[in-house]
Amino acid sequence: MKVLVIGSGGREHAIVDALTRAPSVGEIVCTPGNPGIAAQARCVPCAQEPLALADLAVREHADLVIVGPEGPLAAGVIDTLSAHGIPAFGPSRAAARLEGDKAWSKAFMVRHGVPTARFRSFGALNPALAYASVQALPLVIKDAGLRAGKGVTICTNMDQAWVALRAIFSETGASAVIEEFMLGQEVSVLAFADGAHAVQMLPSQDHKTIFEQDQGPMTGGMGVICPYPLSESDRQTVQDTILAPVMRGMAAEGTPFVGVLYAGLMLTSEGPKVVEFNARFGDPEAQAVLPLLTGDLAQIALSCAAGTLNAEQVTFAEGASAAVILAAPGYPGEPLKGSALGLPPVPADMHIYQAGTALENGQLVSAGGRVLAVQARADTLALALGKVYALLPSVGFEGAQFRGDIGARIGIRPEPA
Structure with missing residues (x-):
């Protein structure tokens, strides 16, 4: 197959890398891509809007399109591709609302009995302020729109709540969701979905805040461990009480969900509850989960698009994977760009996925907030993290930010390989 990948970040680099291992794939094209992706796929420029992307897919005679970021999905690129007769992996514009509108998503969960935090949604500031002022602290305030994982504030006092709102x-x-603060371990469960069924990938755990010990503002994610040690009982509960009801509910409402159904969960004392849904591969979860995928990603995506996914297609290697993000100075605010990057060679069980990078006069430089993801595979999470942290000093750039405590939340400490 000839596969077109849409996107330019670390997630898309991981998708392209997984496609290079897929026996069914003969050629990979990516738009717009990045310098790292260009080493594994042909990158082509294109406006990142539905009609231009569909025209590109037609010109390239793509057999399959895989959409990475949430923006094109929310804009309806899958609908446009489908109208052109091109198999596409991702949810329709209506189904992508599960991520793109948190207020709608929370109401959907209530309609279909999906466990989640207690909440209220608001379309104006004053009612939201009034409600927040009488709630127990801490409380969680979310921008209901797409904010690349950064539109969430955990408020421990009312000053923070007022600033966030x-x-x-x-x-x-704009609209906002105000919800109760849930205690527990946070886990990401991604699943391949074909409109009727959802097949889980390996569970993982992202680390969202910029600073260690889960301090500081939210980011798009600073590091991931995979697999998270989710019990078989909890995995079954997630399937029965969260994934299956979502798939049934989306189909019943006339918007069957195809693509990656990403359930961000909190393991509470009452069982797994949904923090929020995403409608695509997580970033950076993809950089830790996909290196363990042994199934053919292109065939899985094509089966999802055709509504014929078989659980036997979704297979993973034994062992563990970890990824740590190197972010630019200033991130998650305005990042400092233009730092020279010199990437060392890495062994076969490691990757340096590029995200916010560019070429300037032949020199690789930083060009975004999250710049690189250093990933490693090993028999255990401790060994995988040991490999990553051993390589970081030779990958880092001036002022680079990274968390040294990835995995510590569940007691994992890096071990030298």
């Missing part, structure tokens, strides 16, 4: 409602047409 005023920031959200500074934009015309």
Whole structure:
């Protein structure tokens, strides 16, 4: 097959890398791509809007399109590709609302009995402030729109709540979700979905805040361990009470979900509950999960698009994987760009996935907030993390930010390989 991948980040680099291992794939094209992706696929420029992307897929005679980021999905690129007769892996615009509108998503969970935090949604500042002022602290305030994982504030006092709400409602047409703070381990369960069935990938755990010990503002993610040691009982509970009801509910409402159904979960004392849903591969979860995938990603995606996914297609290697993000100075605020990057060679069981990078006069430089993801496979999480942290000093750039405590939340400490 000839596969077109849409996107330019570390997630898309991991998708392209997985496709290079897929026996069914003959050629990979990526738009717009990045310098790291260009080493494994042909990168082509294209406006990142539905009609231009569909035109590109037609010109390239793509047999399959895999959409990485949430923006094109929310804009309806899958609908446009389908109208052109091109098999595409991802949810329709209507189904992508599960991620793109948190207020709608929370209401959907209530309609279909999916366990989640207690919440209220607001379309105006003053009612939101009034409600927040009488809630127990801490409480969680979320921008209901797409904010690349950064529109969430855990508020321990009312000053923080007021700042968060005023920031959200500074934009015309904004809405906010205010919900109870849930205690427990946070886990990401991604699943391949074909409109009727959801087949789980290996569970993983992201680390969202910029600083160690889960301090500081939220980011798009600073590091991942995979697999998270989720019990078989909890995995079955996730399937029965979360994934299956979502698939049934989306189909019943006329918007069957195809693509990656990403359930961000909290393992509470009452069982797994949904923090939020995403409608695509997580970033950086993809950089830790996909290196363990032994199934043919292109065939899995094509089966999802055709509504014929078989659980036997979704297979993973034994062992563990870990990824740590190197972020630019200033991130998650305005990042400093243009730092020279010199990447060392890595062994076959490691990757340096490029995200915010560019070429300037032949020199690889930083060009975004999250710049690189260093990933390793090993028999155990401790050994995988040991490999990553041993390589980081030779990968880092001036002012690079990274967390040295990935895995510590569940007691994992890096071990030298």
